[in-house]
Amino acid sequence: MGFAEDHLIPLVDEGLGNSAYLVDLGDGRALAVDASRDLRALRAAADRRGLRVAFAADTHLHADFLSGAVQLGHDHGAAVLASAAGRRVFPHQGLADGDEVDLGGLTLRALATPGHTDEHLSFLLLDGGRPLGVFTGGSLIVNSAARTDLLGASRTEELARAQYRSLRRLTRLPDKTAVWPTHGAGSFCSAPPGAERTTTIGTEKRANPLLAAPDENTFVSRLIAGLGSYPAYFDRLAALNRCGPAVLTATPTLPALDTERVRALLADGGHVVDVRPAARFAAAHVPGSISIPLRGTFATWLGWLLPAGDPIAFVTEEDQDLSEIVWQAYKIGYERLAGRLFGGMTAWQEAGLPTSATAFVTPDQAPAAPYLDVRQTAEYTAGHVPGAVHLELGALAAHTAEVPGGAVVACGHGERAMTAASVLERAGHTDLTVLNGSPGDYAAAHGRRLTMGAAR
Template identity: 35%
Template sequence: MVAIVPIDTPSLGDRSYLAHDGEVALVVDPQRDVDRVLAVAEREGVRITHVFETHVHNDYVTGGRALANETGATYHVNADDEVSFERVGVRDGDVVTVGSMSVTVLATPGHTFTHLSYALAGDEGTIGVFSGGSLTLGSTGRPDLLGEENTDALVHHQYDSVQRLASELPDEAQVLPTHGFGSFCSATQSDADSSTIGTEKRTNPALTKSEDEWVEEILAGLSEWPVYYAHMGPANADAPQDAPDLTLPATVDKDAIRASLEAGEWVVDLRNREAYAKGHVGRTVNFGVDGQFATYLGWIMPWGASLTLLGDSPEQVAEALRELVRIGIERLRGQATGAPQEWTDEALQSFERATFADLAQVRHHREVTVLDVRRADEFGPSHIDGAVNVPLHDVLERLDEIPSGELWVHCAGGYRASIAASLLAAAGHHVVAVDDSFANAAETGLSLVAG
């Protein structure tokens, strides 16, 4: 009996897989921190003999090469991918035997030109398909990550690939994508956690709409993606051959933290947004490790910038370090843990947190600027009348457009608002962070408009 174990990375919205027959195992699309995969294999009592990549990833650095080197597994990558390392190239129609399991290679271009999916079968027949960034739950992988000049070709390839999977695989086959759990690599998001080919045939727009209708809908709905993606393709074409070093960097003292801040380096406070708002070292910025930490830090921080981490505990810093290595940030200036008063001799800074109800009351009494830091595709359908929209990832580049005076900063749920508020406070703005769900805004009497 074949078992499939998903290995989730919620902060990046991705999922890797280990499948085994009780003795040997294969792994699909492993993340950089391969110790998690090794732990699953040890728990299941199996030996990893094969590693498969569906594509050269855009949103994280692969751990496939390092995992194969550590376990002696065969590393399968599309034979047409231009990579700098030894691997066993596979192409459409190849069948790879792994113990009592078999893996059939299916060319499914669309997310990339060389994207592959892998149909998994056991004694009981076809079990599922590892669909990477092709067929995702309720959607597909986005077709625009290789540049505008390739988008038109890729979106039509994506449609054809999804149709192929639906026509060639049985309805009961599980759909096992890498993206689609919050990753910006997915064209749209779904709340589903599992699915089958049959379910997707009934519900996935790529399988229920005409090609022209679906293409128009997908292209119209594509939003921006994190700029750090540009560094992932080259990193994966020269994939790391060893597991990452997850040892905590050197501890820094008050003087070193002050020197980093004075030099304009990045000093990131990992604590949750409530703790940060109550008291923090001036000019530090807040990227709480309790949210999509690596996604937003990688999006906003200049690539290669010097980075120091401040956290409640060594465990919190270790969690952040693990997140960072997944996107290729493996060298830090240093770290410190404890309470913020231990990191500076200066008075701690703070700012207010509020709700949309508070904002509604304040607007009756005085003029304030509402700064909406959601993406443009979120702002357009519904926003507070009079709000200024500067998406979080544009805040630093558009500081000269941010109005002076009292800024009430909000997003969809509070996490991005705290990041933006910290960036603006460090630049000298008077901020109030709205820590509330945007769904509550309409109930407060705030006027919402579209357009």
């Protein structure tokens, strides 16, 4: 078959910063690469073209989402293609370096590219002997390479050296070969912000700063220096993907819960997550609830801040998409979803139950108080309010005692800051103010300038 550009359909998860791919094989069948357990976009794309997914390939044991390959095997009869070295315990075709799979006119060749993980494969798509593109997963990504510390600090350098060799191997492909990475901008697997999601071998050879490193030691130093923190749930998903997520035979839902059920859940050690916009949470919320507004990054913060094994109830607005809550939770292995508060905060207040409120102010309204910056370290060092206390949101629960009383809690816009305030309120801080704005806005309103660099 001839391969046209529109035979490849990228499916971008903006929240996790990842891309899955659907390849139209031209005969009513398709190949899916690195599909998430949230298969809504992939199913819609396949349905539009009348495609059945015949092959589901995973480049590695994903740490940031549960794979949809097992589900595609169940629903479509897809053959699951993955590294034999991954020791997956469900039926799949285990591939080693150089193994090829006939897709019916096109060929998929496995290339061992360890570094991001031990068993990482890239998949070279060939038309005859002609390379069309390579699915690089967490190996070569746009202007970077994926992180190598997911297996622990003791192996970070070893895997960084493996990543160096893997990238050098990939750059021996023809310059015009398309590069289709899984990790992209917004991914905690270390894609630089603002990057394009696909590229070519030639472009990366010219523009990727890691490939410009003059030697292996420099490459390793640069790669490791760029590693920041990553969500806590990453540490357990690879093992779940090795076993294979449970097959879903029906779409999971969020049952309606009355106020007494929600109160009992909290009393028994469960959690209430308020997914309403930050301003709505600020006005009135269930005491002890955690604010995680429903947006693209919802799964990231759910998985970073709450344990997966505890039951969770949600407070929602009437017009919010309940299926979005469910699928963002399920794609990272959060399945103990007790339900949603029926009637929302209106029902809670009408029942005469106590509520809490949080001050949410614009920069010009912010009091003269200690400034707590909860952004990621890279954001903080790029520009922060002088004298700010810096504690990343993901680590905040373990450092609540370090937060000064009466602090102004801030991030880049206000959503993460409200989440941080809810974490702190649950730990006993009751005198916080949340900034509805950016550090630059705050500095301008208070006659100051941002400063750069790490905290001293």
